[in-house]
Amino acid sequence: MLEKIWATTVAPVNSVKGADFAMSFTNKKYFSLRSFVTTGIRTKAIMVLACALPFGVQASKKHDNASYQLTPVTYKQPLAKLGKRLFFDNRLSGDVSFSCASCHIPSKGFSDGLSLSDAYGPLEGFRNTPTLINVASKSIWFHDGRMGTNLNDVVRDQLTDAIWMNMDMRIMQERSKQDPVYVEMFKQTLGQEPTNGGIRKALAEYLKSLQSKNVAFDQGELSAQAKSGWQLFKGEGNCTSCHSGSLFTDEKAYNIGVAEAPEIYNEPARSAAFIAFNMFMGNENYMNLRADPGASVQHHRYNADDFSSFITPTLRELKYTAPYMHNGSAESLKDAVNLHFSGKRISSLKNVSLSEEQVNNLVVFLEALSGDPLTGNDVVWPEDKPIRRSYPVIPDWQNVSN
Numbered sequence: 001m002l003e004k005i006w007a008t009t010v011a012p013v014n015s016v017k018g019a020d021f022a023m024s025f026t027n028k029k030y031f032s033l034r035s036f037v038t039t040g041i042r043t044k045a046i047m048v049l050a051c052a053l054p055f056g057v058q059a060s061k062k063h064d065n066a067s068y069q070l071t072p073v074t075y076k077q078p079l080a081k082l083g084k085r086l087f088f089d090n091r092l093s094g095d096v097s098f099s100c101a102s103c104h105i106p107s108k109g110f111s112d113g114l115s116l117s118d119a120y121g122p123l124e125g126f127r128n129t130p131t132l133i134n135v136a137s138k139s140i141w142f143h144d145g146r147m148g149t150n151l152n153d154v155v156r157d158q159l160t161d162a163i164w165m166n167m168d169m170r171i172m173q174e175r176s177k178q179d180p181v182y183v184e185m186f187k188q189t190l191g192q193e194p195t196n197g198g199i200r201k202a203l204a205e206y207l208k209s210l211q212s213k214n215v216a217f218d219q220g221e222l223s224a225q226a227k228s229g230w231q232l233f234k235g236e237g238n239c240t241s242c243h244s245g246s247l248f249t250d251e252k253a254y255n256i257g258v259a260e261a262p263e264i265y266n267e268p269a270r271s272a273a274f275i276a277f278n279m280f281m282g283n284e285n286y287m288n289l290r291a292d293p294g295a296s297v298q299h300h301r302y303n304a305d306d307f308s309s310f311i312t313p314t315l316r317e318l319k320y321t322a323p324y325m326h327n328g329s330a331e332s333l334k335d336a337v338n339l340h341f342s343g344k345r346i347s348s349l350k351n352v353s354l355s356e357e358q359v360n361n362l363v364v365f366l367e368a369l370s371g372d373p374l375t376g377n378d379v380v381w382p383e384d385k386p387i388r389r390s391y392p393v394i395p396d397w398q399n400v401s402n
């Protein structure tokens with residue numbers, strides 16, 4: 001309800017500043033309240049009044065943050081619950097050895113704490129596992145932005161890609177149909193037997209339920225140091241030229257000069273995964289690459305301007321997701337910020353030079369973009385209810401149609 005008042009009473013926030021803004025906000029609210037009363041909707045007016053008066057003060061604190069506020073994503077609870085069971089179920093990987101949650105770990109902001117991720121079987125990964133919190137609010141996915149359609153397609157890729165879950169869709173369907181719990185859950189939610197499309201739908205619905213909760217920044221509760229970090233972030237630091245909007249990303253690709261991770265080229269298990277990926281993507285010169293092509297995967301060219309550029313990542317929930325950057329080469333937030341100013345300089349940061357104190361303030365601000373840990377049973381399959389993976393054979397199974 002508060003969000004609604006906010007949205008309807010203050011549209012052109014960016015044009016109004018400081019005390020003037022606080023005044024005009026209060027006046028607008030006052031007028032809207034009056035019109036409520038005069039049109040006779042008394043109870044509604046009283047409700048609005050009850051929230052509006054103390055809220056007016058808080059709202060004025062918020063005004064320049066408006067385009068940075070998250071819009072809550074709606075989702076269907078029962079379908080998300082089915083998705084939750086699937087997300088924590090090892091049977092979704094080809095050899096039944098791990099689940100989505102093996103790499104996207106709830107206590108680590110749904111990333112994994114590693115520089116470079118694990119991968120299927122004997123392979124090792126070559127990219128840092130990103131957070132999945134607020135992933136449904138994105139419109140372009142993966143560090144290289146190779147997926148820009150919808151979350152359902154991203155889920156399909158994660159399931160079937162030989163480097164991640166290596167799952168065969170036919171086997172996945174058969175496995176889920178053998179489990180009476182899935183059979184029942186599918187009937188209740190989608191009114192059908194377990195299908196591949198249904199599994200993807202449920203996983204995508206579950207991903208929608210992963211949303212930041214109680215973030216100091218969103219609640220207008222920044223400490224003095226975080227506030228000066230925020231001023232710097234959108235002012236002198238010029239961070240908002242790329243990290244803008246509710247996820248603090250413009251969803252565009254840049255090469256900010258992150259150094260290569262040598263283990264991708266030195267360690268056979270990573271190198272094999274890296275070459276296989278680039279071959280499968282149709283990237284030129286895939287056998288000889290000694291740098292991650294990044295966003296140039298979108299046109300597969302080797303010597304392109306966007307070679308080794310990566311999509312600006314979200315800056316939400318960073319408290320839980322170290323190490324940072326597409327290859328995990330920055331261990332701390334301080335390293336991640338400083339990295340923008342070492343080596344090759346991007347043009348938007350060419351004239352920016354920050355003192356250590358300023359970098360510290362930025363870090364404190366960045367920490368205020370993280371909310372409560374998402375580790376409750378609403379998003380985590382409870383440990384005291386292990387997913388039962390053995391069940392009696394269906395009686396007379398040869399004559400049961402499917």
Ligand code: HEC
Binds near residue numbers: 117131158
């Ligand atoms: C072996 C580790 C691993 C497993 C298992 C895994 N992921 Fe991922 N996931 C990653 C990595 C690494 C990336 C980034 C890959 C890239 O950018 O090229 C990623 C990216 C994603 C993204 C895109 C995030 C973004 O912001 O762009 C989504 C969504 C996702 N995974 C969901 C899932 C789901 C659902 C499952 C289970 C079906 C799953 N993942 C299983 C490691 C894993």
Ligand code: HEC
Binds near residue numbers: 258321
């Ligand atoms: C030119 C665009 C651009 C500007 C300006 C910019 N960044 Fe970034 N930032 C990026 C990109 C792109 C990455 C990811 C690079 C990679 O993974 O190789 C990144 C990564 C980060 C990360 C690591 C996040 C993670 O999850 O890995 C932090 C923290 C960060 N930036 C903070 C800042 C701050 C603070 C400023 C202002 C001083 C800033 N950035 C300015 C584009 C930019």
